[in-house]
Amino acid sequence: MYGDDVAPGWSIGEVSRRTGITIRTLYHYDEIGLVRPAQRTASGHRRYTASDVRRLYRVRALRRFGLSLEEIATALARSSDDVVALRDLFAAQLAEFEASALRAARLSEQLRGLIEQLDAAAMPDPEQFLTTLEMISVYETYFTEEQREVLARRRADLGEQVVEATKMEWLELVRAFKQHVEDGTPVDDPAVRDLAARWETLGVPYASPDPQANDRIAASTAALWRDHKDEVSRGVSNQVEWLAPDDLPKIMEYVDRVRQAR
Amino acid sequence: MYGDDVAPGWSIGEVSRRTGITIRTLYHYDEIGLVRPAQRTASGHRRYTASDVRRLYRVRALRRFGLSLEEIATALARSSDDVVALRDLFAAQLAEFEASALRAARLSEQLRGLIEQLDAAAMPDPEQFLTTLEMISVYETYFTEEQREVLARRRADLGEQVVEATKMEWLELVRAFKQHVEDGTPVDDPAVRDLAARWETLGVPYASPDPQANDRIAASTAALWRDHKDEVSRGVSNQVEWLAPDDLPKIMEYVDRVRQAR
DNA sequence: TCTTGCACCTCCCGTGGCGGCAGGTCCTAC
DNA sequence: GTAGGACCTGCCGCCACGGGAGGTGCAAGA
Structure with a gap:
Protein backbone atom coordinates (compact mmCIF):
# COMPACT_ATOMS: atom_id res chain seq x y z
CA MET A 1 0.00 0.00 0.00
CA ASP A 81 27.47 0.28 29.50
CA ASP A 82 26.34 -0.84 32.91
CA VAL A 83 24.13 -3.71 33.82
CA VAL A 84 24.62 -2.88 37.47
CA ALA A 85 22.18 0.01 37.30
CA LEU A 86 19.60 -2.31 35.80
CA ARG A 87 20.25 -4.86 38.51
CA ASP A 88 19.70 -2.23 41.19
CA LEU A 89 16.54 -1.08 39.50
CA PHE A 90 15.27 -4.65 39.51
CA ALA A 91 16.23 -5.13 43.12
CA ALA A 92 14.40 -1.96 44.11
CA GLN A 93 11.35 -3.05 42.16
CA LEU A 94 11.47 -6.46 43.77
CA ALA A 95 11.56 -4.88 47.21
CA GLU A 96 8.54 -2.79 46.32
CA PHE A 97 6.68 -5.82 45.07
CA GLU A 98 7.35 -7.59 48.29
CA ALA A 99 6.32 -4.64 50.42
CA SER A 100 3.09 -4.22 48.51
CA ALA A 101 2.46 -7.95 48.70
CA LEU A 102 2.77 -7.69 52.48
CA ARG A 103 0.36 -4.77 52.61
CA ALA A 104 -2.08 -6.60 50.36
CA ALA A 105 -1.88 -9.69 52.55
CA ARG A 106 -2.67 -7.65 55.67
CA LEU A 107 -5.56 -5.90 54.01
CA SER A 108 -6.85 -9.20 52.70
CA GLU A 109 -6.83 -10.59 56.18
CA GLN A 110 -8.67 -7.60 57.59
CA LEU A 111 -11.21 -7.81 54.80
CA ARG A 112 -11.71 -11.49 55.42
CA GLY A 113 -12.35 -10.71 59.05
CA LEU A 114 -14.91 -8.05 58.19
CA ILE A 115 -16.66 -10.30 55.70
CA GLU A 116 -16.78 -13.02 58.32
CA GLN A 117 -18.35 -10.64 60.80
CA LEU A 118 -20.94 -9.62 58.26
CA ASP A 119 -21.65 -13.22 57.31
CA ALA A 120 -22.00 -14.30 60.90
CA ALA A 121 -24.63 -11.58 61.16
CA ALA A 122 -23.08 -10.73 64.48
CA MET A 123 -23.78 -7.19 63.42
CA PRO A 124 -27.32 -6.91 62.27
CA ASP A 125 -27.28 -3.14 62.47
CA PRO A 126 -25.48 -1.41 59.60
CA GLU A 127 -24.74 1.53 61.86
CA GLN A 128 -22.81 -0.77 64.17
CA PHE A 129 -20.76 -2.00 61.30
CA LEU A 130 -20.00 1.49 60.10
CA THR A 131 -18.83 2.35 63.59
CA THR A 132 -16.43 -0.56 63.35
CA LEU A 133 -15.19 0.92 60.10
CA GLU A 134 -14.64 4.25 61.80
CA MET A 135 -12.66 2.58 64.53
CA ILE A 136 -10.40 0.91 61.99
CA SER A 137 -9.51 4.28 60.59
CA VAL A 138 -9.14 5.90 63.99
CA TYR A 139 -6.82 3.10 64.96
CA GLU A 140 -4.72 3.83 61.89
CA THR A 141 -4.64 7.51 62.68
CA TYR A 142 -3.36 7.12 66.22
CA PHE A 143 -0.91 4.26 65.78
CA THR A 144 1.98 4.42 63.40
CA GLU A 145 2.50 1.58 60.98
CA GLU A 146 5.37 0.36 63.10
CA GLN A 147 3.22 0.25 66.21
CA ARG A 148 0.47 -1.61 64.43
CA GLU A 149 3.09 -4.02 63.20
CA VAL A 150 4.29 -4.64 66.74
CA LEU A 151 0.78 -5.15 68.05
CA ALA A 152 -0.26 -7.43 65.21
CA ARG A 153 2.82 -9.58 65.63
CA ARG A 154 2.26 -9.79 69.35
CA ARG A 155 -1.32 -10.87 68.89
CA ALA A 156 -0.29 -13.44 66.31
CA ASP A 157 2.40 -14.79 68.61
CA LEU A 158 0.03 -15.14 71.52
CA GLY A 159 -2.65 -16.78 69.44
CA GLU A 160 -6.33 -16.13 69.11
CA GLN A 161 -7.21 -18.10 72.23
CA VAL A 162 -5.12 -15.92 74.50
CA VAL A 163 -6.37 -12.73 72.89
CA GLU A 164 -9.96 -13.83 73.35
CA ALA A 165 -9.25 -14.79 76.95
CA THR A 166 -7.77 -11.36 77.61
CA LYS A 167 -10.83 -9.73 76.12
CA MET A 168 -13.11 -11.78 78.32
CA GLU A 169 -11.12 -11.01 81.42
CA TRP A 170 -11.08 -7.31 80.57
CA LEU A 171 -14.85 -7.40 80.15
CA GLU A 172 -15.19 -9.11 83.51
CA LEU A 173 -13.12 -6.38 85.10
CA VAL A 174 -15.22 -3.72 83.41
CA ARG A 175 -18.35 -5.40 84.73
CA ALA A 176 -16.93 -5.53 88.25
CA PHE A 177 -15.91 -1.89 88.12
CA LYS A 178 -19.32 -0.96 86.79
CA GLN A 179 -20.84 -2.51 89.89
CA HIS A 180 -18.48 -0.59 92.14
CA VAL A 181 -19.23 2.67 90.35
CA GLU A 182 -22.94 2.09 90.88
CA ASP A 183 -22.37 1.10 94.50
CA GLY A 184 -20.21 4.16 95.06
CA THR A 185 -17.32 2.13 96.44
CA PRO A 186 -14.58 4.53 97.60
CA VAL A 187 -11.48 4.62 95.39
CA ASP A 188 -9.11 3.46 98.13
CA ASP A 189 -11.11 0.33 98.94
CA PRO A 190 -8.84 -2.76 98.85
CA ALA A 191 -11.29 -4.57 96.59
CA VAL A 192 -11.15 -2.02 93.80
CA ARG A 193 -7.44 -1.63 94.39
CA ASP A 194 -6.99 -5.33 93.60
CA LEU A 195 -9.15 -5.01 90.52
CA ALA A 196 -6.98 -2.11 89.31
CA ALA A 197 -3.86 -4.23 89.85
CA ARG A 198 -5.35 -7.04 87.77
CA TRP A 199 -6.28 -4.41 85.14
CA GLU A 200 -2.68 -3.34 84.81
CA THR A 201 -1.31 -6.85 84.46
CA LEU A 202 -3.70 -7.49 81.58
CA GLY A 203 -1.53 -5.66 79.08
CA VAL A 204 1.73 -7.24 80.21
CA PRO A 205 1.79 -10.16 77.76
CA TYR A 206 1.29 -7.69 74.91
CA ALA A 207 4.27 -5.53 75.85
CA SER A 208 7.18 -5.47 73.45
CA PRO A 209 10.73 -5.97 74.70
CA ASP A 210 11.45 -2.30 73.98
CA PRO A 211 10.12 -0.21 76.90
CA GLN A 212 10.11 2.99 74.89
CA ALA A 213 7.92 1.38 72.27
CA ASN A 214 5.51 0.44 75.03
CA ASP A 215 5.44 4.01 76.25
CA ARG A 216 4.66 5.30 72.79
CA ILE A 217 1.89 2.79 72.32
CA ALA A 218 0.45 3.72 75.72
CA ALA A 219 0.57 7.40 74.79
CA SER A 220 -1.17 6.72 71.47
CA THR A 221 -3.81 4.68 73.24
CA ALA A 222 -4.38 7.48 75.74
CA ALA A 223 -4.73 10.03 72.95
CA LEU A 224 -7.14 7.77 71.10
CA TRP A 225 -9.26 7.36 74.22
CA ARG A 226 -9.15 11.08 74.96
CA ASP A 227 -10.33 12.03 71.47
CA HIS A 228 -12.69 9.18 70.78
CA LYS A 229 -14.25 8.12 74.07
CA ASP A 230 -17.69 8.17 72.54
CA GLU A 231 -16.98 6.05 69.49
CA VAL A 232 -15.03 3.48 71.44
CA SER A 233 -17.71 3.28 74.11
CA ARG A 234 -20.39 2.83 71.52
CA GLY A 235 -18.30 0.15 69.86
CA VAL A 236 -17.81 -1.80 73.05
CA SER A 237 -21.39 -1.41 74.24
CA ASN A 238 -22.51 -2.81 70.90
CA GLN A 239 -20.70 -6.01 71.75
CA VAL A 240 -22.12 -6.61 75.22
CA GLU A 241 -25.61 -6.13 76.46
CA TRP A 242 -24.99 -5.04 80.01
CA LEU A 243 -23.07 -1.91 79.03
CA ALA A 244 -24.77 1.36 78.08
CA PRO A 245 -22.94 3.62 75.58
CA ASP A 246 -22.07 6.17 78.25
CA ASP A 247 -21.04 3.68 80.95
CA LEU A 248 -17.49 3.17 79.80
CA PRO A 249 -16.26 6.76 80.16
CA LYS A 250 -17.55 6.85 83.71
CA ILE A 251 -15.91 3.54 84.50
CA MET A 252 -12.59 4.59 82.99
CA GLU A 253 -12.63 7.75 85.02
CA TYR A 254 -13.24 5.75 88.15
CA VAL A 255 -10.39 3.37 87.30
CA ASP A 256 -8.10 6.32 86.82
CA ARG A 257 -9.00 7.69 90.21
CA VAL A 258 -8.38 4.31 91.80
CA ARG A 259 -4.92 4.19 90.26
CA GLN A 260 -4.07 7.68 91.44
CA ALA A 261 -5.24 6.83 94.94
CA ARG A 262 -2.43 4.32 95.25
CA MET B 1 -10.07 32.56 66.06
CA ASP B 81 -30.37 -0.18 54.48
CA ASP B 82 -28.30 -3.01 53.17
CA VAL B 83 -25.07 -4.33 54.48
CA VAL B 84 -25.15 -7.05 51.86
CA ALA B 85 -24.00 -4.67 49.15
CA LEU B 86 -21.05 -3.70 51.30
CA ARG B 87 -20.25 -7.33 51.92
CA ASP B 88 -20.23 -8.02 48.18
CA LEU B 89 -18.03 -5.01 47.59
CA PHE B 90 -15.58 -6.31 50.16
CA ALA B 91 -15.64 -9.77 48.66
CA ALA B 92 -14.93 -8.39 45.20
CA GLN B 93 -12.10 -6.30 46.58
CA LEU B 94 -10.70 -9.29 48.39
CA ALA B 95 -10.71 -11.30 45.17
CA GLU B 96 -8.88 -8.48 43.42
CA PHE B 97 -6.29 -8.32 46.18
CA GLU B 98 -5.67 -11.99 45.85
CA ALA B 99 -5.40 -11.86 42.08
CA SER B 100 -2.95 -9.00 42.21
CA ALA B 101 -0.99 -10.77 44.92
CA LEU B 102 -0.68 -13.74 42.60
CA ARG B 103 0.52 -11.56 39.74
CA ALA B 104 2.99 -9.81 42.03
CA ALA B 105 4.31 -13.13 43.27
CA ARG B 106 4.91 -14.32 39.71
CA LEU B 107 6.64 -11.11 38.73
CA SER B 108 8.73 -11.24 41.89
CA GLU B 109 9.89 -14.69 41.02
CA GLN B 110 10.81 -13.69 37.49
CA LEU B 111 12.66 -10.65 38.81
CA ARG B 112 14.53 -12.77 41.31
CA GLY B 113 15.57 -15.04 38.49
CA LEU B 114 16.83 -12.14 36.42
CA ILE B 115 18.73 -10.63 39.34
CA GLU B 116 20.28 -14.00 40.02
CA GLN B 117 21.42 -14.25 36.44
CA LEU B 118 22.93 -10.81 36.61
CA ASP B 119 24.62 -11.55 39.93
CA ALA B 120 26.04 -14.82 38.71
CA ALA B 121 27.63 -12.76 35.94
CA ALA B 122 26.58 -15.52 33.62
CA MET B 123 25.77 -12.69 31.26
CA PRO B 124 28.68 -10.36 31.07
CA ASP B 125 27.41 -8.67 27.95
CA PRO B 126 24.56 -6.17 28.48
CA GLU B 127 23.36 -6.82 24.95
CA GLN B 128 22.85 -10.47 25.80
CA PHE B 129 20.81 -9.53 28.80
CA LEU B 130 18.66 -7.15 26.80
CA THR B 131 18.02 -9.93 24.32
CA THR B 132 16.78 -12.01 27.21
CA LEU B 133 14.45 -9.17 28.10
CA GLU B 134 13.17 -9.09 24.54
CA MET B 135 12.50 -12.78 24.65
CA ILE B 136 10.47 -12.40 27.81
CA SER B 137 8.23 -9.97 26.04
CA VAL B 138 8.05 -12.00 22.84
CA TYR B 139 7.05 -14.99 24.93
CA GLU B 140 4.24 -12.93 26.44
CA THR B 141 3.12 -11.78 23.03
CA TYR B 142 2.81 -15.23 21.53
CA PHE B 143 1.41 -17.16 24.46
CA THR B 144 -1.79 -16.20 26.16
CA GLU B 145 -1.84 -15.89 29.91
CA GLU B 146 -3.68 -19.17 30.12
CA GLN B 147 -1.02 -20.94 28.08
CA ARG B 148 1.77 -19.49 30.18
CA GLU B 149 -0.11 -20.63 33.25
CA VAL B 150 -0.31 -24.17 31.89
CA LEU B 151 3.37 -24.25 30.98
CA ALA B 152 4.48 -22.77 34.29
CA ARG B 153 2.40 -25.26 36.27
CA ARG B 154 3.73 -28.11 34.19
CA ARG B 155 7.31 -27.04 34.80
CA ALA B 156 6.66 -26.63 38.49
CA ASP B 157 5.07 -30.08 38.67
CA LEU B 158 7.97 -31.75 36.90
CA GLY B 159 10.56 -29.96 38.99
CA GLU B 160 13.68 -28.07 38.08
CA GLN B 161 15.76 -31.21 37.73
CA VAL B 162 13.59 -32.69 35.03
CA VAL B 163 13.38 -29.38 33.17
CA GLU B 164 17.14 -29.04 33.24
CA ALA B 165 17.54 -32.63 32.07
CA THR B 166 15.20 -31.97 29.14
CA LYS B 167 17.21 -28.89 28.22
CA MET B 168 20.43 -30.88 28.27
CA GLU B 169 18.96 -33.66 26.17
CA TRP B 170 17.57 -31.15 23.71
CA LEU B 171 20.99 -29.52 23.41
CA GLU B 172 22.54 -32.93 22.82
CA LEU B 173 20.07 -33.57 20.02
CA VAL B 174 20.82 -30.18 18.53
CA ARG B 175 24.50 -30.96 18.66
CA ALA B 176 23.97 -34.33 16.97
CA PHE B 177 21.82 -32.76 14.26
CA LYS B 178 24.41 -30.06 13.74
CA GLN B 179 26.96 -32.77 12.99
CA HIS B 180 24.59 -34.42 10.52
CA VAL B 181 23.89 -31.11 8.80
CA GLU B 182 27.60 -30.55 8.39
CA ASP B 183 28.14 -34.12 7.19
CA GLY B 184 25.28 -33.78 4.75
CA THR B 185 23.51 -36.90 6.05
CA PRO B 186 20.44 -37.56 3.87
CA VAL B 187 17.12 -36.84 5.56
CA ASP B 188 15.86 -40.42 5.25
CA ASP B 189 18.89 -41.92 7.01
CA PRO B 190 17.72 -44.18 9.88
CA ALA B 191 20.13 -42.46 12.28
CA VAL B 192 18.60 -38.99 11.85
CA ARG B 193 15.17 -40.56 11.76
CA ASP B 194 15.81 -41.94 15.25
CA LEU B 195 17.04 -38.56 16.41
CA ALA B 196 13.86 -36.92 15.13
CA ALA B 197 11.78 -39.49 16.99
CA ARG B 198 13.63 -38.72 20.22
CA TRP B 199 13.12 -35.02 19.47
CA GLU B 200 9.38 -35.50 19.35
CA THR B 201 9.19 -37.43 22.59
CA LEU B 202 11.00 -34.63 24.38
CA GLY B 203 7.91 -32.48 24.68
CA VAL B 204 5.63 -35.30 25.82
CA PRO B 205 6.01 -34.85 29.58
CA TYR B 206 5.09 -31.16 29.15
CA ALA B 207 1.86 -31.87 27.32
CA SER B 208 -1.33 -30.97 29.12
CA PRO B 209 -4.22 -33.46 29.34
CA ASP B 210 -6.20 -31.29 26.90
CA PRO B 211 -5.03 -32.10 23.34
CA GLN B 212 -6.51 -28.89 21.93
CA ALA B 213 -4.49 -26.86 24.40
CA ASN B 214 -1.39 -28.67 23.21
CA ASP B 215 -2.23 -27.83 19.63
CA ARG B 216 -2.65 -24.18 20.44
CA ILE B 217 0.64 -24.09 22.32
CA ALA B 218 2.36 -25.81 19.41
CA ALA B 219 0.87 -23.28 17.00
CA SER B 220 2.02 -20.39 19.16
CA THR B 221 5.47 -21.87 19.39
CA ALA B 222 5.61 -22.26 15.62
CA ALA B 223 4.53 -18.65 15.12
CA LEU B 224 7.11 -17.46 17.62
CA TRP B 225 9.85 -19.40 15.84
CA ARG B 226 8.68 -18.19 12.42
CA ASP B 227 8.74 -14.51 13.47
CA HIS B 228 11.72 -14.54 15.80
CA LYS B 229 14.17 -17.14 14.51
CA ASP B 230 17.03 -14.71 14.83
CA GLU B 231 16.44 -13.60 18.40
CA VAL B 232 15.85 -17.12 19.63
CA SER B 233 18.95 -18.38 17.86
CA ARG B 234 21.02 -15.61 19.29
CA GLY B 235 19.64 -16.37 22.72
CA VAL B 236 20.47 -20.05 22.53
CA SER B 237 23.90 -19.55 20.99
CA ASN B 238 24.69 -17.19 23.85
CA GLN B 239 24.25 -20.10 26.23
CA VAL B 240 26.43 -22.66 24.49
CA GLU B 241 29.78 -22.20 22.88
CA TRP B 242 29.59 -24.69 20.07
CA LEU B 243 26.61 -23.02 18.38
CA ALA B 244 26.92 -20.04 16.03
CA PRO B 245 23.97 -17.60 15.93
CA ASP B 246 22.90 -18.76 12.47
CA ASP B 247 23.30 -22.49 13.10
CA LEU B 248 19.96 -23.07 14.73
CA PRO B 249 17.73 -21.98 11.81
CA LYS B 250 19.62 -24.31 9.50
CA ILE B 251 19.34 -27.17 11.97
CA MET B 252 15.63 -26.59 12.49
CA GLU B 253 15.05 -26.61 8.78
CA TYR B 254 16.91 -29.89 8.52
CA VAL B 255 14.88 -31.40 11.33
CA ASP B 256 11.70 -30.33 9.60
CA ARG B 257 12.78 -32.04 6.40
CA VAL B 258 13.64 -35.19 8.33
CA ARG B 259 10.16 -35.24 9.82
CA GLN B 260 8.48 -34.71 6.51
CA ALA B 261 10.56 -37.52 5.00
CA ARG B 262 8.84 -39.98 7.27
C1' DT C 1 -14.93 9.55 -12.63
C1' DC C 2 -16.89 9.04 -8.43
C1' DT C 3 -17.35 6.70 -4.28
C1' DT C 4 -16.21 3.79 -0.65
C1' DG C 5 -13.00 2.25 2.56
C1' DC C 6 -8.88 1.67 4.94
C1' DA C 7 -4.59 3.02 7.10
C1' DC C 8 -2.47 6.65 8.83
C1' DC C 9 -1.77 11.44 10.57
C1' DT C 10 -2.19 15.41 14.28
C1' DC C 11 -4.63 17.70 17.95
C1' DC C 12 -6.98 17.65 22.01
C1' DC C 13 -9.92 16.21 25.98
C1' DG C 14 -10.62 12.74 29.68
C1' DT C 15 -9.35 9.50 33.41
C1' DG C 16 -8.42 9.21 39.44
C1' DG C 17 -7.05 11.23 43.40
C1' DC C 18 -5.30 14.36 44.66
C1' DG C 19 -0.56 18.01 45.01
C1' DG C 20 0.66 22.48 44.60
C1' DC C 21 0.54 27.18 43.39
C1' DA C 22 -1.48 31.93 42.65
C1' DG C 23 -4.04 35.42 44.28
C1' DG C 24 -7.63 36.88 47.25
C1' DT C 25 -10.29 37.34 51.95
C1' DC C 26 -10.68 37.50 56.91
C1' DC C 27 -9.23 37.94 61.33
C1' DT C 28 -5.85 38.45 65.22
C1' DA C 29 -1.73 40.17 67.54
C1' DC C 30 1.97 43.16 67.93
C1' DG D 1 -0.68 50.05 60.60
C1' DT D 2 1.05 45.93 59.41
C1' DA D 3 2.68 41.28 59.69
C1' DG D 4 1.16 36.72 59.80
C1' DG D 5 -1.69 32.84 59.76
C1' DA D 6 -5.82 30.30 58.51
C1' DC D 7 -8.91 29.93 55.06
C1' DC D 8 -11.07 30.54 50.36
C1' DT D 9 -11.56 29.63 44.99
C1' DG D 10 -9.64 28.44 40.63
C1' DC D 11 -6.57 26.27 37.84
C1' DC D 12 -2.63 23.48 36.07
C1' DG D 13 0.00 19.08 36.59
C1' DC D 14 0.74 14.16 37.18
C1' DC D 15 0.91 9.10 34.71
C1' DA D 16 0.09 6.16 30.83
C1' DC D 17 -2.41 6.10 27.87
C1' DG D 18 -7.95 5.76 25.65
C1' DG D 19 -10.82 7.71 22.51
C1' DG D 20 -12.68 10.82 19.34
C1' DA D 21 -12.70 14.53 15.76
C1' DG D 22 -11.22 15.91 11.56
C1' DG D 23 -7.85 15.60 7.91
C1' DT D 24 -4.69 13.18 4.23
C1' DG D 25 -3.20 9.48 1.01
C1' DC D 26 -4.04 5.70 -1.63
C1' DA D 27 -6.39 1.56 -3.89
C1' DA D 28 -10.24 -0.99 -5.57
C1' DG D 29 -14.87 -1.31 -7.18
C1' DA D 30 -19.29 0.82 -9.63
Missing part, protein backbone atom coordinates in the same frame (compact mmCIF):
# COMPACT_ATOMS: atom_id res chain seq x y z
CA TYR A 2 1.16 3.49 -0.84
CA GLY A 3 4.07 1.80 -2.56
CA ASP A 4 5.57 1.77 0.93
CA ASP A 5 6.08 -1.94 0.79
CA VAL A 6 9.41 -1.33 -0.89
CA ALA A 7 10.54 0.80 2.08
CA PRO A 8 12.36 -1.22 4.77
CA GLY A 9 10.80 -1.94 8.14
CA TRP A 10 7.18 -2.03 9.18
CA SER A 11 4.25 0.32 9.35
CA ILE A 12 2.79 1.22 12.72
CA GLY A 13 -0.13 -1.14 12.17
CA GLU A 14 2.11 -4.09 11.44
CA VAL A 15 4.23 -3.35 14.48
CA SER A 16 1.11 -3.11 16.60
CA ARG A 17 -0.05 -6.52 15.45
CA ARG A 18 3.37 -8.08 15.91
CA THR A 19 4.01 -6.75 19.37
CA GLY A 20 0.50 -6.56 20.73
CA ILE A 21 1.06 -2.92 21.65
CA THR A 22 -1.80 -0.63 20.68
CA ILE A 23 -1.23 2.01 18.04
CA ARG A 24 -2.17 4.68 20.52
CA THR A 25 0.61 3.50 22.84
CA LEU A 26 3.09 3.55 19.96
CA TYR A 27 2.12 7.15 19.27
CA HIS A 28 2.62 7.87 22.95
CA TYR A 29 6.08 6.30 23.06
CA ASP A 30 7.01 8.30 19.99
CA GLU A 31 5.67 11.50 21.53
CA ILE A 32 7.69 11.18 24.71
CA GLY A 33 10.74 10.02 22.79
CA LEU A 34 10.89 6.55 24.31
CA VAL A 35 10.66 4.66 21.02
CA ARG A 36 11.02 6.84 17.95
CA PRO A 37 10.76 5.06 14.60
CA ALA A 38 13.95 5.62 12.71
CA GLN A 39 12.29 7.10 9.65
CA ARG A 40 9.14 8.35 8.06
CA THR A 41 7.89 7.69 4.54
CA ALA A 42 7.44 10.56 2.10
CA SER A 43 3.79 10.78 3.16
CA GLY A 44 4.77 11.09 6.82
CA HIS A 45 3.97 7.54 7.88
CA ARG A 46 6.16 5.95 10.54
CA ARG A 47 8.53 3.14 9.52
CA TYR A 48 9.85 0.95 12.33
CA THR A 49 13.15 -0.85 11.81
CA ALA A 50 14.08 -4.18 13.37
CA SER A 51 16.07 -2.35 16.01
CA ASP A 52 13.07 -0.16 16.83
CA VAL A 53 10.98 -3.27 17.32
CA ARG A 54 13.66 -4.83 19.51
CA ARG A 55 13.63 -1.71 21.64
CA LEU A 56 9.85 -2.00 21.87
CA TYR A 57 10.13 -5.54 23.20
CA ARG A 58 12.61 -4.37 25.80
CA VAL A 59 10.30 -1.58 26.85
CA ARG A 60 7.41 -4.02 27.13
CA ALA A 61 9.41 -6.42 29.26
CA LEU A 62 10.51 -3.67 31.61
CA ARG A 63 6.98 -2.28 31.81
CA ARG A 64 5.73 -5.67 32.89
CA PHE A 65 8.03 -5.41 35.85
CA GLY A 66 6.33 -2.22 36.89
CA LEU A 67 8.99 0.26 35.89
CA SER A 68 7.80 3.72 34.89
CA LEU A 69 8.41 4.88 31.35
CA GLU A 70 10.94 7.35 32.66
CA GLU A 71 12.86 4.65 34.51
CA ILE A 72 12.80 2.54 31.38
CA ALA A 73 14.13 5.40 29.30
CA THR A 74 17.11 6.01 31.57
CA ALA A 75 17.70 2.29 32.01
CA LEU A 76 17.77 1.65 28.28
CA ALA A 77 19.88 4.75 27.69
CA ARG A 78 22.76 3.68 29.87
CA SER A 79 22.21 -0.03 30.27
CA SER A 80 24.51 -0.63 27.33
CA TYR B 2 -12.55 34.66 64.08
CA GLY B 3 -14.82 34.17 67.05
CA ASP B 4 -15.68 30.91 65.30
CA ASP B 5 -14.84 28.96 68.41
CA VAL B 6 -18.37 29.56 69.58
CA ALA B 7 -19.67 27.90 66.42
CA PRO B 8 -20.15 24.12 66.79
CA GLY B 9 -17.85 21.64 65.07
CA TRP B 10 -14.33 22.04 63.77
CA SER B 11 -12.51 24.08 61.20
CA ILE B 12 -10.94 22.32 58.24
CA GLY B 13 -7.48 22.66 59.80
CA GLU B 14 -8.57 21.01 63.02
CA VAL B 15 -10.25 18.19 61.15
CA SER B 16 -7.12 17.70 59.07
CA ARG B 17 -5.00 17.38 62.20
CA ARG B 18 -7.45 15.04 63.90
CA THR B 19 -7.94 12.70 60.99
CA GLY B 20 -4.56 12.93 59.32
CA ILE B 21 -6.28 13.77 56.03
CA THR B 22 -4.69 16.66 54.18
CA ILE B 23 -6.64 19.87 53.73
CA ARG B 24 -6.38 19.50 49.98
CA THR B 25 -8.04 16.11 50.19
CA LEU B 26 -10.83 17.55 52.32
CA TYR B 27 -11.40 20.20 49.67
CA HIS B 28 -11.48 17.44 47.09
CA TYR B 29 -14.04 15.37 49.01
CA ASP B 30 -16.16 18.48 49.38
CA GLU B 31 -15.84 19.26 45.68
CA ILE B 32 -17.01 15.85 44.54
CA GLY B 33 -19.69 15.78 47.21
CA LEU B 34 -18.31 12.82 49.10
CA VAL B 35 -17.96 14.62 52.44
CA ARG B 36 -19.64 18.01 52.56
CA PRO B 37 -19.32 19.90 55.84
CA ALA B 38 -22.78 20.56 57.15
CA GLN B 39 -22.35 24.30 57.40
CA ARG B 40 -20.23 27.31 56.64
CA THR B 41 -19.45 30.22 58.91
CA ALA B 42 -20.59 33.69 57.92
CA SER B 43 -17.17 34.26 56.35
CA GLY B 44 -17.52 31.12 54.23
CA HIS B 45 -15.25 28.87 56.27
CA ARG B 46 -16.18 25.19 56.46
CA ARG B 47 -17.45 23.81 59.79
CA TYR B 48 -17.34 20.05 60.19
CA THR B 49 -19.78 18.44 62.62
CA ALA B 50 -19.13 15.24 64.56
CA SER B 51 -21.18 13.33 62.02
CA ASP B 52 -19.11 14.78 59.17
CA VAL B 53 -15.96 13.60 60.91
CA ARG B 54 -17.47 10.16 61.45
CA ARG B 55 -18.22 10.00 57.75
CA LEU B 56 -14.63 10.97 57.06
CA TYR B 57 -13.35 8.10 59.14
CA ARG B 58 -15.61 5.72 57.26
CA VAL B 59 -14.34 7.03 53.96
CA ARG B 60 -10.75 6.62 55.11
CA ALA B 61 -11.34 3.06 56.22
CA LEU B 62 -12.97 2.12 52.94
CA ARG B 63 -10.20 3.85 50.97
CA ARG B 64 -7.63 1.75 52.79
CA PHE B 65 -9.34 -1.27 51.41
CA GLY B 66 -8.77 0.01 47.91
CA LEU B 67 -12.30 1.12 47.07
CA SER B 68 -12.62 4.01 44.66
CA LEU B 69 -14.21 7.22 45.87
CA GLU B 70 -17.22 6.51 43.70
CA GLU B 71 -17.67 3.05 45.18
CA ILE B 72 -17.37 4.54 48.64
CA ALA B 73 -19.99 7.15 47.83
CA THR B 74 -22.55 4.60 46.68
CA ALA B 75 -21.67 2.22 49.51
CA LEU B 76 -22.15 4.89 52.17
CA ALA B 77 -25.30 6.15 50.47
CA ARG B 78 -27.19 2.90 50.66
CA SER B 79 -25.31 0.95 53.28
CA SER B 80 -27.76 2.15 55.89
